[in-house]
Amino acid sequence: xxxxxxxxxxxxxQKICLNAKSKLAAFYELLHYSQNGIEFLINFLVSNKxxxxxxxxxxxxxxxxxxxxxxxxxxxxxxxxxxxDFKRSGTAIGSKKDTxxxxxxxxxxxxxxxxxxxxxxxxxxxxxNLSEIEASLVFKEFESSTLNDYYLDEFxxxxxxxxxxxxxxxxxxxxxxxxxxxxxxxxxxxxDKGSCNE
Numbered sequence: 626x627x628x629x630x631x632x633x634x635x636x637x638x639q640k641i642c643l644n645a646k647s648k649l650a651a652f653y654e655l656l657h658y659s660q661n662g663i664e665f666l667i668n669f670l671v672s673n674k675x676x677x678x679x680x681x682x683x684x685x686x687x688x689x690x691x692x693x694x695x696x697x698x699x700x701x702x703x704x705x706x707x708x709x710d711f712k713r714s715g716t717a718i719g720s721k722k723d724t725x726x727x728x729x730x731x732x733x734x735x736x737x738x739x740x741x742x743x744x745x746x747x748x749x750x751x752x753x754n755l756s757e758i759e760a761s762l763v764f765k766e767f768e769s770s771t772l773n774d775y776y777l778d779e780f781x782x783x784x785x786x787x788x789x790x791x792x793x794x795x796x797x798x799x800x801x802x803x804x805x806x807x808x809x810x811x812x813x814x815x816x817d818k819g820s821c822n823e
Contacts, residue, residue, distance in 0.1 A: 628656045658755035662711060665758050666697065669707070673748070676700040687738050689788060695735050697753075705748035705767075708735055711755055716805070718752040718762050725776070730787075733780045736772060741781070747772055 632652055636643065643651065670678060682698040684691060699707040710732050712718050719729050727733060732750060739745040750772075751763035764771050799816055807813045 628652060628659055631655070658713065661758040662753060662755050665753060665761070666699075666709075669749075670699065673699075673701055673707070675707075676702065684735070684738055685743075687742060689784070691734060691738075693734070701748050703746070705746045706739065707749040708732070708739070708747070709749075709751060709753050709763075710735075712752050713754075714756050715754050715760050716809075718754055718760075721762060724752075724762065725771070727780055727783050730780075730784070734784065737777060737780055737784070740772065740777060 629652060632648075632655055635641075636648075666678065669675070677700040679698045680696065681694040683694050695708055696711045697707075697709040699709075701707060723729055724732070729752075732752065736747065736750060740747060747766050749763060749765050749767065752761060753763075754761045766772060801807055801810075807816070810816065
């Protein structure tokens with residue numbers, strides 16, 4: 626009932642008309658992703674004795690003026706937190722190697738702000754693959770630490786470099802991380818792909 630209500634509200638707000646088949650497909654996708662996420666989170670909350678859970682938690686003030694929100698922020702005992710970013714598929718997540726090489730930076734921004742500017746202790750972090758929850762990429766800091774000063778310093782330097790590049794940019798050309806991304810892009814048919822490296 627909730628999934629149906631949310632879908633109906635979204636379609637009405639966005640003024641989207643779907644035929645019956647597309648609407649049913651969207652409904653079952655929403656139902657499947659929601660169930661996977663809810664089951665994972667309930668299991669995580671119970672097994673780790675969670676204190677609170679928040680969705681779309683704002684980043685708040687930060688030195689770089691980055692706006693956004695964390696999909697899921699969980700408070701745990703001993704002033705520890707867990708953060709999860711929801712993704713629809715493994716393609717959006719990438720590999721552990723991609724994450725540690727800052728190919729996917731969204732969650733790193735959350736981590737650097739939470740650790741260095743809000744002084745939080747990270748228990749668990751990662752990406753939840755809502756279509757196939759067992760293919761999620763989750764780092765359990767309480768078992769083996771990944772978030773050492775080396776990675777945090779490297780990411781902060783990387784982030785500052787990217788911000789500087791953006792501030793100097795004059796032509797905002799499409800520069801996808803890889804060509805596969807173009808398959809999911811809504812404007813791929815209109816994009817002058819050949820000019821993105823000029």
